[in-house]
Amino acid sequence: xxxxxxxxxxxxxxxxxxxELLNRAAAGIVSEDFTFxxxxxxxxxxxxxxxALVIPGGESTTISxxxxxxxxxxxxxxxxxxxxxxxxxxxxxxxxxxxxxxGTKKGGQALIGGLSVRVHRNHFGRQMESFATPVELPFLxxxxxxSNPDQFPGIFIRAPVVEEVLPHGDGxxxxxxxxxxxxxxxxxxxxxxxxxxxxxxxxxxxxxxSIMGTSFHPExxxxxxxxxxxxxxxxxxx
Numbered sequence: 001x002x003x004x005x006x007x008x009x010x011x012x013x014x015x016x017x018x019x020e021l022l023n024r025a026a027a028g029i030v031s032e033d034f035t036f037x038x039x040x041x042x043x044x045x046x047x048x049x050x051x052a053l054v055i056p057g058g059e060s061t062t063i064s065x066x067x068x069x070x071x072x073x074x075x076x077x078x079x080x081x082x083x084x085x086x087x088x089x090x091x092x093x094x095x096x097x098x099x100x101x102x103g104t105k106k107g108g109q110a111l112i113g114g115l116s117v118r119v120h121r122n123h124f125g126r127q128m129e130s131f132a133t134p135v136e137l138p139f140l141x142x143x144x145x146x147s148n149p150d151q152f153p154g155i156f157i158r159a160p161v162v163e164e165v166l167p168h169g170d171g172x173x174x175x176x177x178x179x180x181x182x183x184x185x186x187x188x189x190x191x192x193x194x195x196x197x198x199x200x201x202x203x204x205x206x207x208x209x210s211i212m213g214t215s216f217h218p219e220x221x222x223x224x225x226x227x228x229x230x231x232x233x234x235x236x237x238x
Contacts, residue, residue: 003035004235007050009076010040011066013058013092017219018227022054025227034235044075052086052234053079055093055112057157057217060121063092064110073110080114086210086234087114094213095119095160102163114211116168119160130157135204135216137178143225153223154180154204154216161215162203177205177212210237 006022008015019038026036041047053076055063067073080087080097089097096111100118135154165174179201204215212233218226 002033002235002238003037004052004231004238005037005039005050006052006054006231006234007039007041007047008054008056009063009067009093010042011070011072012062013056014090014217014219015040015054015056018054018056018090021219021224021227022231025224025231028224028228029231029235036231042070042072044072047072047075047079050079050085051238053088055087055089055096056219057091057093060092060095061109064096068110073112076112077114080112080211084210086212086230086237088212088214088230090214090219091157091159091217094162094215095121097211097213098162099166101160115206115208115213116166116171116174117162117206117208117213118164118166120163121158121160130155130159132156133180135178135180137205137226139177140225140229143229152218152226153221155218155220156216157220159204159215162206162213168208172209174206174208176203177207178203178214180204180215 008018022038039046041050067076079085087097095101097115098111098117098119099113099115101111102118102120132153132155134151136150137152138150140152141150181201206213212230
């Protein structure tokens with residue numbers, strides 16, 4: 001029987017919400033050969049128990065600082081870049097997983113790295129400029145929904161975007177999973193943010209090999225479809 005342990009980095013941010021949705025998603029995966037456990041990760045010992053990891057939204061500078069102070073930063077880098085275990089970062093988690101970040105606080109911040117991208121922190125503005133809008137996620141088509149199977153409730157709180165894909169040598173390509181149209185331009189045209197066609201719009205979800213990042217906060221919704229899809233990707237790679 002396959003025993004899957006998924007950790008959620010629990011140094012700061014929405015880790016409890018991720019664990020709740022991971023448990024819901026796992027309960028919906030019907031398999032006689034599958035057992036699941038989601039755990040909070042605060043120590044190296046807890047990290048070593050994990051087959052996969054979620055890095056939640058929160059304050060990326062704080063998460064980075066606490067990880068350094070607790071001796072977790074280098075083990076996290078090893079988990080992501082050497083062991084290449086599946087990792088998903090949301091908002092702050094995306095920032096920490098990128099190789100480069102713009103808009104950091106004075107003095108910069110330590111990153112875990114692994115995603116060959118540069119992100120721009122707080123791309124959409126300050127806390128008071130946070131917003132929610134439907135986003136189109138084609139990879140969710142098989143997860144089942146109502147009349148709009150590709151749409152997901154996107155919650156953007158001081159959210160980053162991927163502003164550039166960086167050279168990545170012989171590694172896997174960076175795959176753009178979703179974009180969001182420029183809010184100001186769409187508003188002036190009287191159009192919705194829900195659909196972005198072609199290559200227009202900001203990159204808000206990417207995947208490169210075993211690493212995935214999203215700008216928005218699925219953990220702050222009641223929709224477990226992304227967690228379900230991601231768990232199935234993890235299981236298929238074991």
